[in-house]
Amino acid sequence: MSQRRSRLPPDSPEDLMTPRSIADLITHARDALGTQTRLQGWIRTRRDSKAGLSFIQLSDGSCFASMQVVAPSDLSNYEHEILHLTSGCSIVVEGEVVESRGKGQSIEVKASRIDVVGMVDDPDTYPISPKQHSFEYLREVAHLRPRTNTFGAIGRVRNCLAMAIHDFFQKDGFQWIHTPIITANDCEGAGEMFRVSTLEHENPPRTEAGDVDFSQDFFGRESHLTVSGQLAVECWCLALSKVYTFGPTFRAENSHTSRHLAEFWMIEPEIAFADLAADADLAEGLLKHCFKTLLDQRMDDMQFFAERIEPDCVQRLERFVETSFERMDYTDAITVLEKAVASGHKFEYPVSWGTDLQSEHERYLVEEVVKKPIVLMNYPKDIKAFYMRLNDDGRTVAAMDVLAPGIGEIIGGSQREERLDVLDARLDEMDLPKDEYWWYRDLRRYGTVPHAGFGLGFERLIAYATGMGNVRDVIPFPRTPGNAEF
C-alpha cells in the first residue's frame, strides 16, 4: 500500500485556494491566463522530458477534455513521487495558467506544487490502461470504467438527457410523480416480475393447501418490484392533468440482447383530455427536445462519439431534430410489407394482418422505407394490452410504437380505455380478474376522461443518441441475468 494523503497544512494560505474544475478553466481560459489555480483529479498519462519536466494529462470528469499539467523537475517531490505517477493516480495541482508552448491544447497549468493524494497499488495490474479496451472487458471492471473517455462521456450525456427530460416536462406544466417501486399488484401487465419478500426462503409459511402463505409476508400479500408506473400514474393524471414518472423499472425476463436490462430507467408521461394523436405529438416533441439539448450542451462528448463510436451520430441527431416523424397505421404498414414480399424481399417471418411485427419488419420499415423515425399506430387489439382504447372499427386499439432507425422500438404507448363497460369487456375477454383492478376501474367510474401516455426507455434513448451498441454500456452498473456484481 502506498496511499498518501495531502500534506497541505490545514491553515496554509494555499489551502484556501478554491479548487477549479477543468470545464470551468477551459470555458474561461482567456480570463484565467496568468492566474494561480488549483486542480484536482486523476492522471490519464504521464510523459517525461529529460529537459527537466514531465507532462501530466489530468482529468476530473467535468468535461471531455483533460488538462495538461507541466511538472518541472525542481518540484520537491519530483524524483521520488512525480516520476512514479501512473495512470489512475489522484493528485492536487497548484500552479499558473499559461499559454501552451506545445500543440494540441491552448492552455496548460505550470505546476508550482503537486500533492499526491492516492497512488496506484501495483500499476502493472491497474485494470484501466490508456489503450483500447473492449466494452465486454470494461463491464467486468465497472467500478473503474467511468475513468475512461467513453464512460466519462456517457456519464455526462446521461445526466444531460435526464435533465433535458425534466426540463421539457417542467416547462410544459407537467408534474413529476414518484410512483411506487414496490407493488402489490400482479396486474401491471408487462413481463416477469421480481418478488419482494421477507419470508424465510428455506421454510416459508404454507397455507393448508400447501402454497406459500403470502398473507404472512411483509405486505400481507404477494408483492413485486414494479414493471411500469403507468397504472399508478394514471390516477394522478386524472387529477393533475399532465404528469410523468421517471424512475427505475424492473423486469425478470431472461433476456440476452443489447437492448434489455433487468433494471432500467423509464419515462412515462400521461396526459388527460388527450387522444392518440396528442400522445404521438408529445413523444415527438420530447425526443426532439432531448436531442436538441444534447447537441447544445454536450458537443464535446458527442464529438468523441462521432470520432470513435458511430461516425454518423451527430448528423443523425441533427436530422432527427429537423425532420417530422412519419405517422403510419399498422394496417398500412402491413400493406407496405406485403408489397415488399410480393416484389421479392425475403423476411424470415411471414407478414399478415393480425400478427405482431417482427424486429426485421420494423427495421425494414424504418431503415429501408421511410428512413426516419416512424410512429406506428392502431394495432390489432388481440396483440396489445387490455388498457388500450378500442377503436371504432372494433378490431384495433389506439396503440403506438415509435421506431427509430438503428435501435428499433424506443417508445411504446397508447390512448387508454376510459369507458368502464368497454374496459370490463376487455378484462373479461382476456380473462383478467376485475376485482384486482378495482381502483383502476374506479378511475372510469368517477369523472373519467380520455387520456393517453407512453413509456420511453431511458437507456435506449442514450444508446441511440451516442451510437453505443449496447444498453449495458450506458447505465453505470448494468443488471442482467447472472450479473449484479457491483
Next chain:
RNA sequence: UCCUCCGUAGCUCAAUGGUAGAGCGAGCGGCUGUUAACCGCUAGGUUGCUGGUUCGAGUCCAGCCGGGGGAGCCA
C-alpha cells in the same frame, strides 16, 4: 428458453496436432516542450474447468462454467 460465435500474458490479439508469440501496458535505462511520443533491455503463462483421443493437444472430441451476438419478450 432457443440459435450462433468466443474463452491464450494486466489489456488487444497471433500460433498447419510438433519448443507458447507480438503490440500495448508495467519495471529499468536512453532521448526529446511532450501529447496514441520514440529507441533499447527485463519481467510477466496451470492456454476457463474436468475428462477423453493421440507418441504428442492452445489446436480434435464430450461435458461443465463464463462471456458476446441474434431470436422471443419488451422499453
